[in-house]
Amino acid sequence: MNKLTSEVGTEYRQKQSILWGRMVLNIKPKSPLAGWGNYPISSADLFRPERSHQLSQTQGCIIPRGLGRSYGDAALNADHQVLLMERLRCMLDFDEKTGILRADAGVTFEEILDVFVPRGWFFPVTPGTKYVTLGGCVACDVHGKNHHWSGTLGAHIKELEVVLADGSRRRCTPKTDENLFWATIGGMGLTGIISEVTVQLIPIETAYMIVQHHSTNDLDTTLDTLGNSEKDDKYSVAWIDCLTSGGRMGRSIVMNGHHAQPGEISSKSKDLSHISKKGGRSIPFDLPSWVLNSLTVKAFNAFYYKWQSRKNYPFIVDYDHYFYPLDSISHWNRLYGKRGFVQYQFVVPGENSREALKVILGKFVQSKRASFLAVLKRFGQEGKGMLSFPREGYTLALDLPVSDGLFPLLDEIDELVLKYGGRVYLAKDARMKPETFRAMYPRYPEWRRVKAAV
Ligand SMILES: Cc1cc2nc3c(=O)[nH]c(=O)nc-3n(C[C@H](O)[C@H](O)[C@H](O)COP(=O)(O)OP(=O)(O)OC[C@H]3O[C@@H](n4cnc5c(N)ncnc54)[C@H](O)[C@@H]3O)c2cc1C
Known part of the structure; x- marks a missing residue:
């Protein structure tokens, strides 16, 4: 929190x-x-x-x-x-045979994983933190490291119960009342209050992941590696060093992984509940804003790149370390100081993505704005949510401390994203202009019609 x-x-x-x-x-x-x-x-x-x-x-x-x-x-x-929604967190129904769970929208991913991983079930799609609610994740139609295989969370939702503005409750599914359903998936909480979510979980046999890192020297190799079907895995993401410039711009660590089968790990780890929980570390107060400057971040990036490059052979980690590395440090957002930070996440569609990423990343590198958390992912097919963010292509997310000149720069980058046919993620946004939003989300008029009718 x-x-x-x-x-x-x-x-x-x-x-x-x-x-x-x-x-x-x-x-x-x-x-x-x-x-x-x-x-x-x-x-x-x-x-x-x-x-x-x-x-x-x-x-x-x-x-x-x-x-x-x-x-x-x-x-x-x-x-x-x-x-x-924090008090509305009951798990209401679970079918052991099918893995279908019905729960209040305020239940957190952490609570669901604690109950269901030991029983051999996992989320079909998870964001990079488990401290999120089902309702919040449906409203943002979140994506994970497996979007290129599994789409967004919305693709795995069986039913929603939505409380509308007049207080009435409506149940909707992808087949019944589908307009309300697809306006609510990714609808940012604006069609009504999601009170219940029915989601399909996926079976797992262990609580562990087999992971392999591939280090790359520049953006082209990073994109080639992310798109390489021989290196690809169920989950795939690249940490990108966004302070290196010139020929090394876009050097990355591509981190691929899949849920381990029992035969891939030691017998001690085969117990599904056998994982060490992290925690205990915390940033106690807002750090002064000078702590994260281009020199300290450059030093961190150089160290991290070297350290992670060594893991170029398959290794085993538990799901908590693989999916939620940042959750081990509570209040890590205080690193950015009192003025806070924005996460700028955009997607550019396939055909233009290589050129677009070069131009946009180049602009960030040139600005020398320090982001030690920059993540590049490949997206698969676009889903059906009217305001959902992902499109087939590549998405880049950067954490940027709020500082003078940041917002004019992001306005310029919005223009570039638009020029390349992309869009910015609403779940991360704090400053986009209304006209930019309308241009980036062409299904907004359709969504408005559904909203007007409820
Ligand atoms: C460390 C970190 C990593 C992340 N990684 C990813 C990632 O990999 N992929 C990704 O897609 N996102 C990611 N996110 C973003 C996060 O997953 C989403 O913003 C998620 O929606 C947050 O859930 P929440 O419960 O905190 O929702 P909130 O932040 O509280 O709300 C988000 C939106 O959902 C609406 N909402 C909340 N509850 C309901 C409800 N019951 N009914 C209707 N609307 C509701 C709110 O009105 C708001 O518009 C990450 C965030 C963090 C901090």
Whole structure:
């Protein structure tokens, strides 16, 4: 939980209940709130329903919030109301034969993994943190390292229950009420409150991953490696050093992996519940903004590249280390200091992606803006969510400290992304102009028609 939301949590202990409309909810009026990037910060009245039936009683301009792990302003609602889903976290039904789980939207990925990995089930698609809710991940239609094989989370959702603005509840599936379904998958919480999610889990035989790293010297080799079917695996992602320039621009560590079969690991590791949980490390306060500068990040990148390049043979790690490396350091977002940071993530479609990435990465390198977390992934086919982000091509995500001149640079980069037919991810965004959004999301008029009808 980030600093602001944990402060809010503390204050909740001095519970305040008020009668609001027709329901009693805990409320924290005019509370400062931010996303994971700690930028922007705005205040809203916070409501926290204790029971699912209270969702039907909400009124006014309200936005649901999961764990606030979207980076920018997606789960904020300046000067209005925010509905915290954190108490609505029951797992309602599970079919051992099919792996289909029905749960409240406030259940977290961590809670589901803790229960289901020991039983031999895993998420079909997971983002890079387990501190997210089912509802938040459906609303953003999240992707994982396996998008090129498995698509987004939305492709694995069987049914949703949505509470509409008039308080009525609608169940929708890809086949019944499909317009509401595909407007809600990736709809950023704007079609209604997702109260229940039914998701297809996938079977696993161990809690471990077989991983292999491939180091590359430049962007062309990185893209060739990501697209190489012989090196490819179920999961694939590249950490990219975005401070090297010239002939070495885009040097990377491509990290491929798959769920280990029992025959691939030692007998000790075959017990599905046998993994060491990480944790305990924390960034205790906002670091001064000078800590992450181009020199320190350059030094970190050089060390990391060398260290990770050595793992060029298959090795075994548990799923927690492979999928959620950042979760081991709580409050890591404080590294970026008081002004916070934005994560800029864009996708450029296949046919133009190589040239587009060279031009856009070149622009970031030239700006000398330090990002030690830069990730490149290959996307497979576009899904059906009307406002979903992924398209077939490549996506690059960079964490950028908020500093003078950053937003004009990102406006220029938006133009380049548009020129190459790409788009920026709403779950990460904090500053995109409305006209840029409309140009990047051509199905927005269709989505608006569905929203107007509910
Ligand atoms: C370290 C890290 C790694 C990440 N890696 C990835 C990644 O690999 N791929 C990826 O796609 N994303 C990634 N993300 C982004 C994150 O997965 C998404 O933003 C996710 O939606 C956050 O879930 P949340 O529960 O915290 O939602 P919030 O951030 O609280 O909300 C996100 C959006 O969902 C809406 N929402 C929340 N709950 C509901 C509900 N019940 N009904 C309707 N709408 C709702 C909110 O209104 C908001 O618009 C990452 C984030 C972090 C911090």
